[in-house]
Amino acid sequence: KQEVTQIPAALSVPEGENLVLNCSFTDSAIYNLQWFRQDPGKGLTSLLLIQSSQREQTSGRLNASLDKSSGRSTLYIAASQPGDSATYLCAVTSYGQNFVFGPGTRLSVLP
Amino acid sequence: DTGVSQNPRHKITKRGQNVTFRCDPISEHNRLYWYRQTLGQGPEFLTYFQNEAQLEKSRLLSDRFSAERPKGSFSTLEIQRTEQGDSAMYLCASSMDTNTGELFFGEGSRLTVL
Numbered sequence: 017k018q019e020v021t022q023i024p025a026a027l028s029v030p031e032g033e034n035l036v037l038n039c040s041f042t043d044s045a046i047y048n049l050q051w052f053r054q055d056p057g058k059g060l061t062s063l064l065l066i067q068s069s070q071r072e073q074t075s076g077r078l079n080a081s082l083d084k085s086s087g088r089s090t091l092y093i094a095a096s097q098p099g100d101s102a103t104y105l106c107a108v109t110s111y112g113q114n115f116v117f118g119p120g121t122r123l124s125v126l127p
Numbered sequence: 128d129t130g131v132s133q134n135p136r137h138k139i140t141k142r143g144q145n146v147t148f149r150c151d152p153i154s155e156h157n158r159l160y161w162y163r164q165t166l167g168q169g170p171e172f173l174t175y176f177q178n179e180a181q182l183e184k185s186r187l188l189s190d191r192f193s194a195e196r197p198k199g200s201f202s203t204l205e206i207q208r209t210e211q212g213d214s215a216m217y218l219c220a221s222s223m224d225t226n227t228g229e230l231f232f233g234e235g236s237r238l239t240v241l
Contacts, residue, residue, distance in 0.1 A: 022170075048228055059131075059218060059232040060170070067227065105169050107230070114160060115220075115230055116181060117169035 017035075018043045020118035028124040033096050037121045039089040039106035046108045051091050054120070064091070068071060080084050096125045099105045131218050131233035134173045139239045140209055147205045148236040152221030159202050160230070161194055162218040163187070170218055176202060177224060 019042045029035055038051070047068050052060040064073045064080040066089070072081040079092040089106055103122045107115040132151040140146050152159045157178050162170035173192070174184045178199035188194075191209075196202040206213055220232045 050230060052232075057237070059133075059234040060220075062229060062231060065227060065229045107169075109228065112192070114172040114175055117162075119167070119169045 018046075018108060018110075018116045020106060020116050022104075022106060022118035022121050024121060025119070026122040026124075028126060029118075030094055030114070030126050031096060031098060034092070035096055035123070037091040037093070037123070039118055040089045041089075041108045041116075043110075044084050045110055046084065047110050047113075049080075049082055049089050049106060049108050050079075051089075051113070052105045052107065054105060060105065063086050073078050083107050093123075096123075098125045098127050100125050130221055131221050131231055133217075133233035133236050135236060136234060137237045137239075138241060139241065141241050142211060143208055145207045146238060147203055147206065148211060148217050148219075148238075149203050150219030150233060151201045152219070153231055154200075155223065156221035156231075157199065157224050158222045158228070159196055160220040160222075161202070161204050162220065164216045164235070165214075173204075173217075176228055187204075207239070209238075211240045214238055216241045 023038045050065045051063040054060045066082045077094040082089045103120040105115045105120040109115045134149045160175040161173040164170045176196040191207045194204045216235045218235045220230045222228045
């Protein structure tokens with residue numbers, strides 16, 4: 017059974033810092049890994065999708081990497097801003113299977 | 128494209144009542160998922176459809192829960208005889224049946240059972 021963990025559970029940084037969020041999964045036979053952002057009381061917003069054949073994806077100040085063999089992904093946020101404050105979740109799936117989510121990392125970027 | 132739409136956004140009900148949530152996926156998406164999320168946790172999978180076929184159902188989904196997607200478009204999630212433990216955010220998501228399979232979520236339906 018696939019299990020996903022995220023470290024740290026919470027993170028507080030001053031504005032402008034670069035930061036890394038971590039995601040680990042137990043079964044490396046994944047098809048996709050997706051990073052999401054969730055604001056309080058809202059749904060999830062897709063940030064980046066990495067297919068199993070890819071090593072990384074970039075969107076603006078975000079860069080996500082994937083190392084299938086070690087069961088890890090990282091989300092790098094450059095030059096953090098207060099508007100980046102949210103919970104960040106990763107999820108993995110195997111083809112035709114449902115997405116399994118981690119518990120999330122709650123990020124606070126202080127002005 | 129208006130994205131994934133869920134209704135109602137909030138529902139407050141008394142224990143023992145039945146509630147129904149509706150999800151309208153992105154129009155060209157043939158996969159539709161239901162998840163449940165409680166405070167401080169990641170979403171937990173409940174069930175998913177490919178077109179009108181319900182392909183997987185979690186053990187979390189007790190007999191009081193039923194989901195349908197009758198014409199392969201919108202879906203409903205019904206909870207019968209609600210219990211306080213059912214209080215949660217119910218999230219719907221959809222994706223295309225392609226190699227990318229990127230998941231898109233709605234804003235969720237928050238259920239409070241008194």
